[in-house]
Amino acid sequence: MGAAGTILLFDIDGTLAVTQGAGTRAMGRVFREVFGIEDALRQVDFAGRSDNWIVATALEQAGREATPAAIGEFQDAYIPALREELEGGSRLLPGVVELLDALAEQPVLLGLGTGNFRRAAEAKLGYLGIWERFVDGGFGDDAANRTELLAAALPRLRPLAAPDAEVVVIGDTRHDISAARGIGARVLAVQTGFARPGDLVAADQLVSDLADTRAVVRLLLPES
Numbered sequence: 001m002g003a004a005g006t007i008l009l010f011d012i013d014g015t016l017a018v019t020q021g022a023g024t025r026a027m028g029r030v031f032r033e034v035f036g037i038e039d040a041l042r043q044v045d046f047a048g049r050s051d052n053w054i055v056a057t058a059l060e061q062a063g064r065e066a067t068p069a070a071i072g073e074f075q076d077a078y079i080p081a082l083r084e085e086l087e088g089g090s091r092l093l094p095g096v097v098e099l100l101d102a103l104a105e106q107p108v109l110l111g112l113g114t115g116n117f118r119r120a121a122e123a124k125l126g127y128l129g130i131w132e133r134f135v136d137g138g139f140g141d142d143a144a145n146r147t148e149l150l151a152a153a154l155p156r157l158r159p160l161a162a163p164d165a166e167v168v169v170i171g172d173t174r175h176d177i178s179a180a181r182g183i184g185a186r187v188l189a190v191q192t193g194f195a196r197p198g199d200l201v202a203a204d205q206l207v208s209d210l211a212d213t214r215a216v217v218r219l220l221l222p223e224s
């Protein structure tokens with residue numbers, strides 16, 4: 001197999017997996033138990049946002065400063081809380097394992113483009129058995145802004161791919177689409193997550209889920 005001609009950046013929540021609010025519950029616990037803030041996330045519209053953005057926004061709404069030290073303290077408490085909350089019904093979405101198996105046979109690099117902190121992404125996908133499938137990515141600790149965190153994936157992945165490799169983002173919200181545009185990537189949107197009607201019309205391709213492996217591979221890799 002030659003150098004990878006395509007770099008795929010997968011979102012996690014609502015795209016690869018659903019965790020039944022595990023992250024939200026774990027964050028709520030940390031805000032309450034470590035920071036003494038009740039209902040920290042009540043006013044935060046967090047679908048498709050980065051963990052950095054969510055934590056900073058919630059801290060600021062509570063009148064706290066979102067310093068790197070505060071974010072670090074938050075993460076240290078959040079990861080173990082998240083591991084506990086993942087036991088409550090997290091699962092991969094239909095077709096994900098089959099799709100990753102099929103893509104392993106193709107000249108692609110499998111990456112992540114997710115608002116989860118890197119350690120949170122590892123906790124979620126490790127729990128679900130697919131963390132090792134991904135080479136690297138852009139994560140919530142790279143930037144609060146989703147375009148910037150996707151951009152952070154590129155210097156990690158581009159050196160491993162063909163010089164002219166195309167980048168494709170796979171995601172479930174309008175934030176995935178706008179961030180993909182920000183890095184000049186193509187977008188496959190999937191309706192298994194948190195989009196509202198009309199949110200995904202700007203995607204290059206739209207599928208209801210990832211269950212039809214052959215069709216999805218063909219959309220991701222038209223040359224294959």
Ligand SMILES: [Mg+2]
Binds near residue numbers: 012014048171172193
């Ligand atoms: Mg998502």
